Amino acid sequence: MYGFEAMTFNIHGGYLEAIVRGHRSGLLTASDYNNLCQCETLDDIKMHLSATEYGPYLQNEPSPLHTITIVEKCTLKLVDEYRHMLTQATEPLSTFLEYCTYGHMIDNVVLIVTGTLHERDVQELLEKCHPLGMFDSIATLAVAQNMRELYRLVLVDTPLAPYFSECITSDDLDDMNIEIMRNTLYKAYLEDFYRFCQKLGGATSEIMSDLLSFEADRRAVNITINSIGTELTREDRRKLYSNFGLLYPYGHEELAVCEDLDQVRGVMEKYPPYQSIFAKLSYGESQLLDKAFYEEEVKRLCLAFEQQFHYAVFFAYIRLREQEIRNLMWISECVAQNQKSRVHDSVVFIF
Numbered sequence: 001m002y003g004f005e006a007m008t009f010n011i012h013g014g015y016l017e018a019i020v021r022g023h024r025s026g027l028l029t030a031s032d033y034n035n036l037c038q039c040e041t042l043d044d045i046k047m048h049l050s051a052t053e054y055g056p057y058l059q060n061e062p063s064p065l066h067t068i069t070i071v072e073k074c075t076l077k078l079v080d081e082y083r084h085m086l087t088q089a090t091e092p093l094s095t096f097l098e099y100c101t102y103g104h105m106i107d108n109v110v111l112i113v114t115g116t117l118h119e120r121d122v123q124e125l126l127e128k129c130h131p132l133g134m135f136d137s138i139a140t141l142a143v144a145q146n147m148r149e150l151y152r153l154v155l156v157d158t159p160l161a162p163y164f165s166e167c168i169t170s171d172d173l174d175d176m177n178i179e180i181m182r183n184t185l186y187k188a189y190l191e192d193f194y195r196f197c198q199k200l201g202g203a204t205s206e207i208m209s210d211l212l213s214f215e216a217d218r219r220a221v222n223i224t225i226n227s228i229g230t231e232l233t234r235e236d237r238r239k240l241y242s243n244f245g246l247l248y249p250y251g252h253e254e255l256a257v258c259e260d261l262d263q264v265r266g267v268m269e270k271y272p273p274y275q276s277i278f279a280k281l282s283y284g285e286s287q288l289l290d291k292a293f294y295e296e297e298v299k300r301l302c303l304a305f306e307q308q309f310h311y312a313v314f315f316a317y318i319r320l321r322e323q324e325i326r327n328l329m330w331i332s333e334c335v336a337q338n339q340k341s342r343v344h345d346s347v348v349f350i351f
Contacts, residue, residue, distance in 0.1 A: 021313065027320060042064070043065055058073050071329045075130070147177070147181065151164045186242075208311070208312045224258055302351075331343055
C-alpha cells in the first residue's frame, strides 16, 4: 500500500527513480555470468563485457589486461552514475545519497591509518581508496598519532565528525584500536542512517529499516566471530553492536558471550530469517558464511525494487552494483590465476 508520498513523490524524485531503475536493468544476468565463467583469459572477459554497459569503460584498455584494471573501470561506471544522480537530486534525496557513501569514507580512513602504521606509501594507499569515499583532507590522515589527532587535524570537517564522539581517546593507533575504531564508527553511522530513514517515513522507512537492520545483524555476527580468541572482552564486544536490528537487544546479549562458531550458530538459529543462512553451513565451518550473507542481502535488495515511491531503490542499486563488481573481481582473479575450478565459489547471482 502506498501512503501520501505517492501523491507528491514524482515532483522531485520521479525522474531519478526512473534513472536508477534503468541502471538496474543493466545489471549482469545469470546468463552473462555463465558466459564469463567460461572465459579463458581476461581479454575474453573484456570482449564479453564490451556488449554490456561496461563496454565504453573498457574499450580503450590495451592488452594484457589486469584484474585491477577491470575492477577500477567497472567501479568508475558506478561512480559516474552516482555523481550524476547526486547532482540532479534535491533534499532530502541528496542527503540520503550522501549517507550511502559514508561507509566507504570509514573504510578509506581505516585503510590510510592502517597503511601508515605499517609504513606504506601514502600515494599508494590513496590509489587503493574507494572513490565514493574520498574527501579533501584524506591525504593528511597519515600525520595522526592517536584518535584525538585524527579527529582534530583531519576529520572535524568531514561528515564522519559526529561519529567520532564515541571513539576519541588518547590511545595510540595500533591494529587493535584501529579495528575497534572502524566498528565504533560503523555502529554510529548505521544508527544515524537508521534514524534519518525513520524520519523520512513511508515506504523508504519501511524498506530501509529492513535493509539496515540486516546490515547491523550481519556486522554483529562478524564482530563476534572475528573477536573470538582475542583480547576483546564481552562488554567491549557488546558495545560494538548497533542498537537496532532483529538481534537487538536479546540476541546481542547472547552473542556477546559466544566463544566459538557453533555457539554463534545456536544463537542465530533462534531467529527464523537467519535459520536458512546457517543451515547452509556445516558445524565449525565459517568460510561460506560471507557468501550466504551476501546471497540473503541480494534477495532483500532486489525486493526493494518491487515497490515504488521510495528512496531505498538508490541504496539497493548501489549495493547490487558493488556486488556485481565483487563478482567480476573474483571471476577475473580465478581466470588470471588459472583457478577456474573455483570460479563459482564466491559468485553471487543477482538475477
